[in-house]
Amino acid sequence: DAGITQSPRHKVTETGTPVTLRCHQTENHRYMYWYRQDPGHGLRLIHYSYGVKDTDKGEVSDGYSVSRSKTEDFLLTLESATSSQTSVYFCALGAGELFFGEGSRLTVL
Amino acid sequence: KNEVEQSPQNLTAQEGEFITINCSYSVGISALHWLQQHPGGGIVSLFMLSSGKKKHGRLIATINIQEKHSSLHITASHPRDSAVYICAVVEGAQKLVFGQGTRLTINP
Numbered sequence: 001d002a003g004i005t006q007s008p009r010h011k012v013t014e015t016g017t018p019v020t021l022r023c024h025q026t027e028n029h030r031y032m033y034w035y036r037q038d039p040g041h042g043l044r045l046i047h048y049s050y051g052v053k054d055t056d057k058g059e060v061s062d063g064y065s066v067s068r069s070k071t072e073d074f075l076l077t078l079e080s081a082t083s084s085q086t087s088v089y090f091c092a093l094g095a096g097e098l099f100f101g102e103g104s105r106l107t108v109l
Numbered sequence: 110k111n112e113v114e115q116s117p118q119n120l121t122a123q124e125g126e127f128i129t130i131n132c133s134y135s136v137g138i139s140a141l142h143w144l145q146q147h148p149g150g151g152i153v154s155l156f157m158l159s160s161g162k163k164k165h166g167r168l169i170a171t172i173n174i175q176e177k178h179s180s181l182h183i184t185a186s187h188p189r190d191s192a193v194y195i196c197a198v199v200e201g202a203q204k205l206v207f208g209q210g211t212r213l214t215i216n217p
Contacts (some may be wrong), residue, residue: 023191042195042210044207045204048142048204062127088150090152098144098154098157100152100154103151
């Protein structure tokens, strides 16, 4: 199994607060992804990275930013969380076989 | 943008039955993934296909590139196969478009 860790696994926050989710890998994969999973929508791509400091937007990137300053870490930031960003967030990596993190459940009150 | 449709959305069967889950997509792709998500959330990659057929244990995945269609089959189904099965297609630079998943329940 690929070493991929998400933190925090669960977070409850209030509208307007900043939130950062971290994805850490030990496999030296070039490609890393952030997805959100919502009932009725399946998994949707927020942002992805194809190398250090190389990132691009996905289909639901509004309200989110990312950073990748080193290969092993891909951070997802909600600058000012809203209730519509309540979701389960998955990090994934790989460009052939895929590996997913365990998910981070975020609740914005 | 690719439209990925899975059918059925929900499937309940008895232990031992042969299961088929279908995935169709609208635009040509470079590869297709089948994923499994158990209750509690973890997502596991089952197969990646670009042509033909792959088999792993009781699971078989096929893809027909011309017809833009893939199927996932489970032989001799077991209650531990109960999960959500997700089809995802690869577009462009390793970007995935996901189907909404098929919820499979296998009763003993």
